[in-house]
Amino acid sequence: QVQLVESGGGLVKPGGSLRLSCAASGFTFSDYYMNWIRQAPGKGLEWISYISTSGRIIYYADSVKGRFTISRDNAKNSLYLQMNSLRAEDTAVYYCARSYYGSGSYLVYWGQGTLATVSS
Amino acid sequence: QSVLTQPPSVSGAPGQRVTISCTGSSSNIGAGYDVHWYQQLPGTAPKVLIYSNNNRPSGVPDRFSGSKSGTSASLAITGLQAEDEADYYCQSYDSSLRGSGVFGTGTKVTVL
Numbered sequence: 001q002v003q004l005v006e007s008g009g010g011l012v013k014p015g016g017s018l019r020l021s022c023a024a025s026g027f028t029f030s031d032y033y034m035n036w037i038r039q040a041p042g043k044g045l046e047w048i049s050y051i052s053t054s055g056r057i058i059y060y061a062d063s064v065k066g067r068f069t070i071s072r073d074n075a076k077n078s079l080y081l082q083m084n085s086l087r088a089e090d091t092a093v094y095y096c097a098r099s100y101y102g103s104g105s106y107l108v109y110w111g112q113g114t115l116a117t118v119s120s
Numbered sequence: 121q122s123v124l125t126q127p128p129s130v131s132g133a134p135g136q137r138v139t140i141s142c143t144g145s146s147s148n149i150g151a152g153y154d155v156h157w158y159q160q161l162p163g164t165a166p167k168v169l170i171y172s173n174n175n176r177p178s179g180v181p182d183r184f185s186g187s188k189s190g191t192s193a194s195l196a197i198t199g200l201q202a203e204d205e206a207d208y209y210c211q212s213y214d215s216s217l218r219g220s221g222v223f224g225t226g227t228k229v230t231v232l
């Protein structure tokens with residue numbers, strides 16, 4: 001069965017960095033667009049980044065552009081999110097999710113999420 | 121910053137019918153892009169409830185249904201049950217967002 005398992009969250013000071021990982025299994029990882037979605041405490045869902053199957057097409061929401069970097073390693077069935085210059089407003093649960101097909105399509109599978117807390 | 125607007129909350133007694141609206145614009149729902157719905161139970165990840173306007177994944181009860189018209193979409197829950205108490209989000213594609221999807225503001229459904 002399909003599994004997406006995020007890791008790498010934790011407590012970091014403002015201005016610091018975190019690298020989130022998402023390990024995928026149960027499907028041909030290289031065939032699907034992948035996404036990072038975040039949810040601040042008590043708030044709604046925010047689509048922050050996606051990456052195409054080859055990694056050549058990438059999107060960032062304005063809220064994270066220039067600070068976050070999405071990448072994937074198809075050989076390792078893994079998705080990553082490098083988060084730099086973190087701010088208090090980046091505190092959220094970060095989910096990785098698999099698209100049904102291309103960009104903007106519905107998200108068929110979600111991980112359990114990993115919490116990133118930015119606080120001094 | 122969401123471009124899809126939902127009511128913050130709706131409520132109903134067990135067995136009743138409730139609907140959740142999702143209002144967009146000419147760059148998303150009004151442009152003909154599909155609308156999808158997610159259910160997020162407390163403390164869990166969202167799961168897809170309705171995809172491509174009115175399709176249910178296997179395992180989703182037929183009490184849930186979706187529709188779309190013009191620049192809006194709706195999710196209906198008939199025969200409301202206690203386990204339906206959750207947050208619900210609509211999602212579509214927006215042509216102004218460089219290929220990204222966009223979520224609605226979210227609606228909390230309370231079973232009275």
